Amino acid sequence: MADNANWYVVHTYSGYENTVKATIEKYVENRGMQDLIHEISIPLETVTEITDNGPKEVERKVFPGYVLVKMVMNDETWHVVRNIRGVTGFLGEGNKAIPLSEADVAALGVEKREVVVSYQEGDTVRITDGALESFLGTVEEIDLDRSKVRVVVSMFGRETPVELELDQVEPAND
Structure with a gap:
């Protein structure tokens, strides 16, 4: 069913948002809907x-007024979520909820995907994307x-560290 x-x-x-999240979690637990x-x-x-007392780190909602739910959409799950106090509806057209695309989910950073890289610290790599495309470092x-890699690139005779996405570099084939 997870597929x-x-x-x-x-x-x-x-x-x-927090009340809706807690209420959905309680419904899921009480009704045994973990598979949906x-x-x-x-x-x-x-x-x-x-602030007056100096800098303070605060967690802020990226999208106030919205909660993301990973679920199998059917009449029962739609009804459960839609009828929770505080919910005004699903994002979509009319009564039809539209799922987020894989690209949207990745951009929001909601699902953490395990990343396997074919290089390690000390390896020579080629930059495949961005302003420094085809540079070696x-x-x-x-x-x-953070899905980041720091590569030291030689530019104009100077060693310059550059932070890139993991998929912006590949092992250099010497």
Whole structure:
């Protein structure tokens, strides 16, 4: 059944996102619907706010008024989610909910995909995308959590570290 599950955007009253998420999770647990409703997410970002007391890190909702739900869409799941207090509907046309595309899910960073890279620190790599396309460099650091790689490139006789996406570099074939 998990193959049929897609991410859907649920519109809520502003400020009700956490309540809606908790209520959906409670429904899923009480009704044994774990095979139909898999995951509920509220995209958050960490922002540094400058206050009188100095800088403070705060988590802020990326899309206030919206909750993301990974579920198998059928009449029962639609009805359960749609009739939760605070939910105004699904994103879509009329009563038809439209699932997010794989590209949208990846861009939102909702689902973490395991990334396997064919290079390691110290390897020579070729940059395949961006302003430095076709440059060669040495991998200095790989950050799998952020999907970033730091490559040291020689430009104009100087060693310059450049941060790139993991898929923007490939092992150099010497």
